[in-house]
Amino acid sequence: MVIFNFVKKNIRRTPYQALTATMAMFLAFLAFSSFLLLALGSQKVLRFYESKPQTIAFFKDGTKNEDIQAIQDALNSTGRVTKFKYVSKEEALEIYRERNKNNPMLLELVTANILPASLEISALTPDDLKPIAEVLRKEPVVEEVVFPEDVVAQLAQATKFIRTIGGSIVGFLITFSTIIIVMIIGFKIRLKREEIETMKLMGASTWFIRMPFIIEGIIYALIGAIIGWLANYFMIWYFEPILVDGNNLFYFEISQILLPVSPIFMLELLMAQVVVAILVGGLGSLLAVRRYLHL
Amino acid sequence: MISFKNVAKKFGPSIIALEDINLEIQEGEFVFLVGPSGAGKSTLLRLLSREYLPTSGKVLVAGEDLAKIKSSQIPLYRRKIGFVFQDFKLLEDRTVFENVALSLQVRGIIDHEIDKEVEKTLKLFEIWERRNLFPRQLSGGEAQRTAIARAVIGKPKVVLADEPTGDLDPQTAWSVIQLLGEINSWGTTVVMATHNKEIVDTQKRRVVSLKEGKIIKDNKEGKYEIH
Numbered sequence: 001m002v003i004f005n006f007v008k009k010n011i012r013r014t015p016y017q018a019l020t021a022t023m024a025m026f027l028a029f030l031a032f033s034s035f036l037l038l039a040l041g042s043q044k045v046l047r048f049y050e051s052k053p054q055t056i057a058f059f060k061d062g063t064k065n066e067d068i069q070a071i072q073d074a075l076n077s078t079g080r081v082t083k084f085k086y087v088s089k090e091e092a093l094e095i096y097r098e099r100n101k102n103n104p105m106l107l108e109l110v111t112a113n114i115l116p117a118s119l120e121i122s123a124l125t126p127d128d129l130k131p132i133a134e135v136l137r138k139e140p141v142v143e144e145v146v147f148p149e150d151v152v153a154q155l156a157q158a159t160k161f162i163r164t165i166g167g168s169i170v171g172f173l174i175t176f177s178t179i180i181i182v183m184i185i186g187f188k189i190r191l192k193r194e195e196i197e198t199m200k201l202m203g204a205s206t207w208f209i210r211m212p213f214i215i216e217g218i219i220y221a222l223i224g225a226i227i228g229w230l231a232n233y234f235m236i237w238y239f240e241p242i243l244v245d246g247n248n249l250f251y252f253e254i255s256q257i258l259l260p261v262s263p264i265f266m267l268e269l270l271m272a273q274v275v276v277a278i279l280v281g282g283l284g285s286l287l288a289v290r291r292y293l294h295l
Numbered sequence: 296m297i298s299f300k301n302v303a304k305k306f307g308p309s310i311i312a313l314e315d316i317n318l319e320i321q322e323g324e325f326v327f328l329v330g331p332s333g334a335g336k337s338t339l340l341r342l343l344s345r346e347y348l349p350t351s352g353k354v355l356v357a358g359e360d361l362a363k364i365k366s367s368q369i370p371l372y373r374r375k376i377g378f379v380f381q382d383f384k385l386l387e388d389r390t391v392f393e394n395v396a397l398s399l400q401v402r403g404i405i406d407h408e409i410d411k412e413v414e415k416t417l418k419l420f421e422i423w424e425r426r427n428l429f430p431r432q433l434s435g436g437e438a439q440r441t442a443i444a445r446a447v448i449g450k451p452k453v454v455l456a457d458e459p460t461g462d463l464d465p466q467t468a469w470s471v472i473q474l475l476g477e478i479n480s481w482g483t484t485v486v487m488a489t490h491n492k493e494i495v496d497t498q499k500r501r502v503v504s505l506k507e508g509k510i511i512k513d514n515k516e517g518k519y520e521i522h
Binding site for chain 1: 386401
């Protein structure tokens with residue numbers, strides 16, 4: 001309790017330094033949680049596509065059930081298929097209506113006739129997608145074949161990029177924040193040199209003198225981490241409706257995989273940030289104490 | 296209680312702060328250290344506070360060789376000593392009450408006990424009414440009484456006072472001396488460095504005179520003599 005009173009007085013005595021430290025921490029942790037969310041999100045999307053390898057064949061108008069059955073038989077014989085799902089023109093319209101329920105203009109323009117029937121073919125592994133697509137492309141009744149080989153490759157590349165760049169930026173900001181903590185706590189130690197001398201003569205132990213400075217550093221990092229986390233939660237809340245909007249198929253698909261973000265996950269993210277904040281604040285102030293506080 | 300045995304203190308190869316100091320101070324004594332500036336009074340007190348170590352010789356307090364105290368044990372040793380300074384050294388962002396309480400807080404005493412003890416001490420030193428004021432709001436006498444209250448609240452065996460009346464007007468200086476005398480009457484050993492001739496001459500207490508780092512006189516009921 002005594003030590004927390006010291007911390008409170010230290011912070012109140014130099015509010016601008018406290019603000020600077022907290023803002024630096026906020027920026028670092030905002031970047032930290034943003035890149036962490038991006039990295040985890042892209043990883044989840046990648047895993048989704050990898051775990052559900054699927055090829056879609058869109059049929060020309062007038063394709064008969066027998067033709068579709070023949071294609072299914074041919075694919076079954078390859079041993080690469082786990083499941084088929086036929087989507088009729090009417091079902092395709094239902095899906096389209098559901099995705100665009102908030103846009104009456106788009107609903108008015110489309111009828112079942114202009115949407116193609118399709119066959120969704122789930123493969124055993126992502127490596128099976130290409131041979132399946134090749135079989136489908138040879139079929140005269142198939143208009144177009146879509147499979148996410150490129151999407152997976154691009155996602156893997158994007159995930160790697162986010163990890164590398166994000167990791168570097170977060171690493172830089174964490175180092176920068178730690179140095180800010182060292183500087184501010186170091187400055188405060190020099191400012192209170194005479195008080196520290198007096199306390200030493202009064203018989204204050206080393207940790208009694210050190211601890212308020214260390215806790216102060218941790219408090220700056222913790223406040224920055226919590227505000228950074230709140231800012232991220234706010235951004236998710238703000239951008240969620242934009243992602244869910246059915247007008248952009250890519251966004252819509254991504255949003256189906258990622259949203260809604262689980263509150264449990266966000267709490268886990270907060271916990272992770274709190275741990276990192278304690279480490280950054282503690283390490284920064286400990287370095288300052290070791291560098292400037294000679295007891 | 297306090298023993299200096301052939302103590303010398305040098306700063307670098309050429310500056311001799313103390314030389315050949317042999318001094319015994321008994322428990323419950325009140326000793327004035329007098330001498331011109333640079334005579335070694337403050338160095339002697341700093342050896343007692345274990346801020347300095349002697350270059351040679353031994354400093355013993357209650358039989359304990361201060362040079363042999365481990366770094367981690369120094370705070371425990373210092374809790375047995377009360378310090379009073381010329382410039383008070385009160386913590387500016389803490390009230391009178393908090394400044395005095397700090398002395399007990401560093402000892403790990405519980406809040407309830409601290410509150411009781413601080414109230415008792417501040418009333419004894421007649422600064423209870425000033426308990427919520429900050430040091431800058433106090434007069435010199437009130438600030439020094441607060442500093443003395445802080446020094447003695449932990450019931451130290453020894454009080455070291457370095458020019459405690461140096462910044463005070465004569466009337467206030469006298470009240471501080473009376474206060475230190477009262478503390479001495481409780482059985483506390485008091486060692487006070489001072490330039491105040493009038494106080495030393497009228498107190499009729501032991502006076503140790505220092506000059507150029509050496510003890511030149513040590514009289515039981517001494518006078519202020521620095522030559």
